Structure formats: C-alpha cells, structure tokens
Amino acid sequence: MSSAARGAPLAIEGLAKQYGDVVALAPTDLTIERGEFFALIGPSGSGKSTLLGAIAGFVPPSGGRILIDGDDVVAVPPYRRNIGMVFQNYALFPHMSVFENIAFPLRLRKASEAEIRARVERMLAMVRLPGMGGRRSNQLSGGQQQRVALARAAIYDAGLLLMDEPLGALDKNLREEMQDEIKQFHRQIGATVLYVTHDQEEAARLSDRMAILNHGRLVQVGRSRDLYEAPRNAFVASFLGEANLFAVRHMTSTGGGLAVDTREGIPLAALRGPAGAINGAAVMACVRPEAIELARPGASGLDNRVEGVVDDVVHAAGTVRYRVRVGDGFAITVRRPSRLQAEDPGVGERVALSWRADDTLLILKE
Amino acid sequence: MTPRGDALARAMRVLLPCFTVLVLLYLTLPSILIVLMSLSDQTYLTFPPPGWSLRWYRTMTEDTSWPQAALNSFVVGVPAAALSVVLGTQAALALTRGRLRFAAIASACIVAPMLLPHVIMAIGLYPVMLDLGLLRSYTAAILAHAVVALPLVFIIVSASLRGYGESLELAAMVCGAGPCATFRHITFPMIRMSMAVGGLLAFATSFDELMLSLFLTGPGTRTLPRLIWEQMNAYLTPTIAAVATLVLVLSLVLLGAAALLQRGRIEGSAP
Numbered sequence: 001m002s003s004a005a006r007g008a009p010l011a012i013e014g015l016a017k018q019y020g021d022v023v024a025l026a027p028t029d030l031t032i033e034r035g036e037f038f039a040l041i042g043p044s045g046s047g048k049s050t051l052l053g054a055i056a057g058f059v060p061p062s063g064g065r066i067l068i069d070g071d072d073v074v075a076v077p078p079y080r081r082n083i084g085m086v087f088q089n090y091a092l093f094p095h096m097s098v099f100e101n102i103a104f105p106l107r108l109r110k111a112s113e114a115e116i117r118a119r120v121e122r123m124l125a126m127v128r129l130p131g132m133g134g135r136r137s138n139q140l141s142g143g144q145q146q147r148v149a150l151a152r153a154a155i156y157d158a159g160l161l162l163m164d165e166p167l168g169a170l171d172k173n174l175r176e177e178m179q180d181e182i183k184q185f186h187r188q189i190g191a192t193v194l195y196v197t198h199d200q201e202e203a204a205r206l207s208d209r210m211a212i213l214n215h216g217r218l219v220q221v222g223r224s225r226d227l228y229e230a231p232r233n234a235f236v237a238s239f240l241g242e243a244n245l246f247a248v249r250h251m252t253s254t255g256g257g258l259a260v261d262t263r264e265g266i267p268l269a270a271l272r273g274p275a276g277a278i279n280g281a282a283v284m285a286c287v288r289p290e291a292i293e294l295a296r297p298g299a300s301g302l303d304n305r306v307e308g309v310v311d312d313v314v315h316a317a318g319t320v321r322y323r324v325r326v327g328d329g330f331a332i333t334v335r336r337p338s339r340l341q342a343e344d345p346g347v348g349e350r351v352a353l354s355w356r357a358d359d360t361l362l363i364l365k366e
Numbered sequence: 367m368t369p370r371g372d373a374l375a376r377a378m379r380v381l382l383p384c385f386t387v388l389v390l391l392y393l394t395l396p397s398i399l400i401v402l403m404s405l406s407d408q409t410y411l412t413f414p415p416p417g418w419s420l421r422w423y424r425t426m427t428e429d430t431s432w433p434q435a436a437l438n439s440f441v442v443g444v445p446a447a448a449l450s451v452v453l454g455t456q457a458a459l460a461l462t463r464g465r466l467r468f469a470a471i472a473s474a475c476i477v478a479p480m481l482l483p484h485v486i487m488a489i490g491l492y493p494v495m496l497d498l499g500l501l502r503s504y505t506a507a508i509l510a511h512a513v514v515a516l517p518l519v520f521i522i523v524s525a526s527l528r529g530y531g532e533s534l535e536l537a538a539m540v541c542g543a544g545p546c547a548t549f550r551h552i553t554f555p556m557i558r559m560s561m562a563v564g565g566l567l568a569f570a571t572s573f574d575e576l577m578l579s580l581f582l583t584g585p586g587t588r589t590l591p592r593l594i595w596e597q598m599n600a601y602l603t604p605t606i607a608a609v610a611t612l613v614l615v616l617s618l619v620l621l622g623a624a625a626l627l628q629r630g631r632i633e634g635s636a637p
C-alpha cells in the first residue's frame with residue numbers, strides 16, 4: 001500500500017450555506033494540504049456538519065467552490081466524489097456482516113471476488129479486527145463498530161476522508177485509545193483527513209492544523225499551539241483551554257511595552273498590541289491560568305502584580321486550580337502543577353499573583 | 367391507609383379484571399356468535415342453534431355466486447394491495463427522506479382516506495368512474511380500494527424509515543452507490559418487512575370493504591362483503607354465517623402473518 005502521495009489536497013473557496021434566513025455557513029475559504037490531518041472544531045451549531053456535508057455532497061451549497069485535487073466537485077453527486085466518510089453513529093449496515101460492510105464499496109466498483117477477499121482481510125487486520133468478518137455489526141462493541149466504519153471508509157483508497165465526530169459516542173478512556181488508533185491509521189493510509197470534533201483536546205492530539213468555527217464563520221486557522229499562544233479573539237482564547245479575560249479601556253506606550261488600563265480596575269503590563277487590530281476595535285487582555293505565579297503577599301514578583309484572597313482550591317489530576325478574588329466580583333483563575341508542598345495557600349488566605357508582561361496577550365474582543 | 371381507602375382498593379382489584387373480561391367479550395362475542403350460528407341445523411339465522419350441522423358450508427360451495435364473489439375479492443384485493451405497496455412506499459420515501467416544503471400537508475392528504483367516511487369517497491368516485499366508463503369494472507374497485515389501503519402502507523413504511531435514520535443511505539452514497547443501488551442494497555432490505563406487513567393489511571382492508579364495493583362493483587365483479595350484504599337483505603340463511611366465518615378465518619390468518627412478520631422485522635433489525 002502506498003502512503004503519503006495518496007492524499008488529495010482540498011481547497012474551499014467562498015463556500016456558503018443558508019437555510020432561509022439562517023446562515024449555517026458564511027462564505028468560507030480554506031486550504032488543506034495533501035495528506036494533512038486537519039481538525040474542524042467549534043461549539044454545537046457552529047456549522048461543522050454543514051461544511052462537512054457540503055464537501056461530501058449531501059448539503060447543496062448556496063455558493064462557492066469545492067476543489068478536490070484541483071477539480072470543482074460542487075456539481076458532482078456524492079456517489080461520484082470518491083470521498084470516504086465516517087459518521088458519528090457509525091452508520092454500519094445492520095443487515096450485512098462486518099465483511100460485507102467493508103466489501104460494499106468494492107462490490108459497487110465491480111472488483112473481483114478474489115480481490116475483495118484479499119483487500120477486506122488486509123483491512124480487517126489493519127484495524128485490528130482479524131477474523132471478525134463474519135460477525136454482525138450489532139454484535140460488536142462501540143469501538144469495534146467505529147473501526148469497521150473506518151475500514152469501510154478507507155477500503156477504496158479515497159484521497160479524502162471526512163470524519164464527523166467519530167468518537168462522540170464513546171466514553172473517555174476508549175476515546176483516547178481510538179484517537180491513537182486513528183492517528184496510526186492515518187499514517188498508514190496517507191489520505192487527507194478532515195476531522196470534525198467539538199473537543200479541542202482531541203483536535204490537538206490528532207491534527208496537524210485546525211480551524212475554529214463559530215456561528216458559521218471560520219475564526220482562526222493554525223496549529224494547536226499557535227491558536228493557544230496567539231488567539232485571534234476572546235472566543236478562541238476561551239474555547240481553547242481556560243483564559244482570564246480583562247476588558248481593555250485604553251493602552252499607552254511605555255519604554256519597550258504597553259501600559260494597559262482595564263475595566264476591572266487592574267493595571268496590566270503587556271509587550272505587544274493586538275495582532276491586526278483595527279483602530280477603535282474592542283480589545284481584551286488574556287492571561288492563561290498556568291502563566292500566573294502564586295506567592296505570599298509582599299513578595300517581589302514579575303511585571304504584572306495583583307493581590308487577592310483565595311476563594312476556591314481544586315486538586316485534579318496533577319494540577320491545582322485556584323480561584324483568587326481580586327476586587328469586587330472579579331476572580332482570576334490560576335493553575336499550578338500539584339506538588340507535595342506544605343505551604344500551598346488555602347481558602348481565605350491572602351496571596352500575590354504575578355506574571356510576565358509577554359504573558360498578557362492583547363486580543364480582539366470579536 | 368384508611369379502612370375506607372382499603373376497601374376501595376380491594377374492590378378495584380376485583381372490579382378491574384371483571385371489567386377487562388367484559389370488554390374483551392364485547393369485542394370478540396360477535397365473531398364467536400357468527401361461528402356458532404354457521405353450524406346451525408336450522409334454515410334461518412338463530413341463536414342459540416337448536417342443533418348442529420355442517421350443511422351450510424356445503425350449500426355455500428354449491429351456490430356458484432359465493433365462490434365467484436370470493437374470487438372477485440381476490441381479483442380486486444391483490445392488485446389493490448400491490449398498488450398500495452408501490453405508491454405508499456414511494457410516498458413514504460418522498461416525505462420522510464426528501465426535504466419537501468409541504469410535507470405535513472401532503473402527509474395529511476395521504477392519510478385522509480383512512481379517516482374519511484367511505485361513503486363520501488364512494489359518492490365522489492361514482493360519477494367519475496361512470497364518466498370513465500369504468501363503473502362495475504374490477505379496475506374501479508381496485509383503484510378505490512388502493513386509495514383507502516394506501517395510508518396503512520404509508521404509515522407503516524414511514525415509521526420504519528424514521529426508525530433507522532438517513533445516515534445509512536448517506537453512507538451508502540458516499541461509498542459510491544447511486545440512488546438505485548442505494549435503494550436496492552440498503553433501503554429495500556431495511557423496509558421490506560414493513561412493506562410486506564403493509565401489503566397484508568392493505569389486502570385485509572380491501573377484503574373487508576363494503577361501501578366502495580356497493581357503489582362501484584356490478585353483479586359480475588361484486589366482492590364477498592357485497593354479496594353478504596345482498597343476501598342479508600334477501601334471505602337470512604346460516605350460509606351467510608358460514609361465509610362470514612370463512613372471511614373471519616382468512617382475516618385472522620392475515621393478521622397473524624402480519625404479526626409474525628412484524629416480530630421478525632424487530633428481531634432482525636439493529637438495536
């Protein structure tokens with residue numbers, strides 16, 4: 001089986017979909033490289049399935065082009081697009097055996113019986129279901145059914161694989177196991193994968209790059225790390241991980257940085273202004289909980305300093321989350337690695353928070 | 367609990383089963399009486415029969431009008447059921463899978479003939495069939511019966527289609543199956559039991575239908591219910607009870623077959 005070279009590049013130009021007055025997808029441009037694993041994330045109702053459905057051919061777009069390997073497929077019916085797809089509810093054919101489910105696309109392509117047998121057996125081994133071909137799909141566990149769905153989508157060497165929340169129905173541990181398998185599977189087959197999920201951690205683990213959708217609009221595209229470290233706006237900042245957000249009143253240049261005045265009444269020090277800020281656009285300051293250091297009051301700290309009272313302490317899987325009240329109705333979340341330390345501040349104690357100027361991210365409100 | 371509430375609860379425990387038995391008797395007694403009356407040795411319909419015999423079953427087969435009417439019932443019922451299955455399934459597919467703008471209104475129109483009085487349709491169809499020169503023909507009865515039997519097929523097949531969702535068909539299409547291949551390999555295997563059940567019930571509906579047959583069939587094409595009706599007016603012999611008993615048996619067989627198919631459908635489908 002050949003690898004990498006097999007993936008088909010995907011380009012979307014001005015693709016849009018409206019249902020009456022509802023804009024399910026605003027005109028969207030997106031380019032996905034040959035063989036890339038690309039994740040599409042966003043809250044429920046943000047248009048992820050609509051975009052995937054348009055590429056698969058179930059959702060006729062209101063406008064725009066979809067180029068698979070350079071060919072516009074908008075007018076091509078779904079059964080001639082030669083795309084593979086994995087559905088959230090597996091969509092295995094209940095009246096067929098596992099073998100017949102996987103063989104189905106090959107039978108439609110009039111492959112010989114011998115070829116079908118060989119390819120299905122090889123695929124069964126690849127998804128770690130050897131000898132399971134005779135089973136009915138309803139005799140398999142959720143994870144096994146998903147592997148059959150994966151095998152059926154990949155058996156006909158489609159250059160592009162679409163996956164719509166394929167692990168959404170599985171529990172957490174199984175989901176993580178399947179994520180590793182999907183990643184492995186992608187390396188073996190080399191197809192371009194467009195993977196929809198609402199779980200940002202899953203997207204980060206699996207993908208080379210990702211796009212964030214909100215209200216039918218593509219907000220930002222990039223590597224997981226880029227999106228986390230340089231979120232474009234407040235939505236991206238809080239959708240990917242946790243963020244302490246401050247509403248910015250105005251900013252003044254100081255020697256080598258910015259002095260930021262916030263509505264919360266806490267003066268901040270930052271290094272850079274917001275990327276691509278239009279004059280007059282609302283700006284927010286974002287500080288990640290793990291960038292903040294915790295010390296006794298009065299201790300010398302970093303560029304940004306604020307004191308407060310610990311409101312809540314939660315120990316969870318290796319990290320401690322503190323909520324520190326710093327003034328009227330405003331609390332800052334701090335996350336520190338959990339260590340055997342006697343002097344961890346407890347609820348009601350006064351603490352000093354501090355962080356570096358370059359950890360104050362100035363971003364757009366919208 | 368108060369003694370009074372206690373007494374009430376005890377009374378309910380006795381009354382409820384009694385009431386249930388009464389309702390069941392009320393529902394089945396007419397059928398049981400017909401069977402008993404058909405075994406009478408008298409020349410008129412009476413209950414209880416003073417003596418027993420099977421002679422009315424012989425009379426029934428000797429009089430050629432009864433076998434002819436039975437044959438007519440099949441000649442009308444089988445094509446009517448087939449027509450209902452084909453059209454009802456297509457309507458169900460269009461309204462559950464297609465994204466039609468007026469789906470709710472169309473559904474209501476399709477189901478309406480099941481709920482409307484047959485006499486209204488009969489009066490409406492009579493002049494139409496007369497104009498078309500189809501009055502008293504098999505065709506007239508077949509078309510009319512298909513209209514009243516179609517809703518059953520439509521309802522049963524629609525429920526089955528809704529039961530498994532459209533993602534199976536979408537999956538088949540992505541795999542490369544065009545509309546015909548998708549229907550043949552996926553949709554039809556998923557709904558064929560429901561189509562069969564719908565077909566059986568459609569036939570039973572036609573087999574039992576009187577009002578439309580009265581208006582639209584003639585002496586040569588009259589169905590069993592119509593002949594029973596005519597004979598009831600002329601002579602009240604136990605032959606009628608014998609015929610009714612046979613109709614009853616056939617209906618029970620059809621319902622039993624439908625129930626068996628239905629069970630197979632549920633066991634054979636995915637969880």
Ligand SMILES: Nc1ncnc2c1ncn2[C@@H]1O[C@H](COP(=O)(O)OP(=O)(O)O)[C@@H](O)[C@H]1O
Pocket residue numbers: 019022023024042043044045046047048049050051
């Ligand atoms: N068939 C439809 N008719 C009308 N509105 C729809 C239809 N399908 C989706 N929508 C709307 O389009 C928006 C995007 O939906 P969807 O793509 O399913 O979101 P996601 O997959 O991100 O949860 C939602 O507001 C949804 O209500």
Ligand SMILES: [Mg+2]
Pocket residue numbers: 048049
């Ligand atoms: Mg969705």
